[in-house]
Amino acid sequence: MATDLRLVVFDVDGTLVDSQADIVASMTAAFDGLGVAVPARADILSIVGLSLPQAMARLAPDADGDGLVRAYKAAYVERRAAAGARASSPLYPGARDALERLQAEPNILLGIATGKSRRGLDLLLDAYDLRPYFVTQQVADFHPSKPHPAMLHAAMNEAGVEADQAVMIGDTTFDMDMAGAAGMAFVGVSWGYHPAAHLTEAAAVLDDFDGLDPALAQIWER
The missing domain is CATH 1.10.150 (DNA polymerase; domain 1)
Known part of the structure; x- marks a missing residue:
């Protein structure tokens, strides 16, 4: 489609x-x-x-x-x-602004793929009033663990897009390998829990959220 x-x-x-x-x-x-x-x-x-x-x-x-x-x-x-x-879980600098910028784009949908439980994610999203930002939310309760691509397959199905229209943003090799298994592009972040040098399959590795929009534009222009 x-x-x-x-x-x-x-x-x-x-x-x-x-x-x-x-x-x-x-x-x-x-x-x-x-x-x-x-x-x-x-x-x-x-x-x-x-x-x-x-x-x-x-x-x-x-x-x-x-x-x-x-x-x-x-x-x-x-x-x-x-x-x-x-x-307990402060937002990284620039995270909310980045979500707001992307949500304001009429052709961009946002999703989540996390190892958190449904309950844990709900509490976090409600604390920051972020629930309305995400059209698809995939959690550990209903899928095999990362790097299995089930979460991303479900996210794409719910959003109505193909793999070449989707990008995964994450900080770990589990995110990177999950994206690869789903056929999606991957953008890494350097501020997370795995060394940035390990994110070898990333289309880009961000040092701050200001770099996200240009990285996405470059991926989708290919």
Whole structure:
């Protein structure tokens, strides 16, 4: 189906919001609570973007993965409730302005593909009043973990676009590989949780959100 629509799909943690303090603290609480050695901070951040069962399997393959998932969720919810979603997961500089610019374009649709749960994403979007920005929201509850392309296939189907009309924005190799598996272009960001040097398949790697619009224009002019 031919269309002039374009779809821009965003990762959340490490791309739109900086949630690393709560992620690391909640992982630490979960591992401590089950008497499992706490992974290094860099190792914890390296798995951000994966669904929790896959993340725990990487961090502690011999531990009780289900127990760690439950303990992490409980710790994360407790911290977020105490501080509020805005304090727990502040927007990166320029994120809201970028979303507003793109939403104002009549042929651009916005989406989300995240390892967060539906509940976690809803709380975040409501805290910033961002829910109306995104026509498609794909979460970990209903899809295989990144880098499986199911989230992006669903997003494109809901938006009514093909892969050459869509771009994934993210900070990790999981986002990059998911986009590649879906046949979509990928734009990386340097401020997230994986080193920018690892985003080797990115059409561009941004140092700030001001570079997003030119990067998208260049991709769609090809």
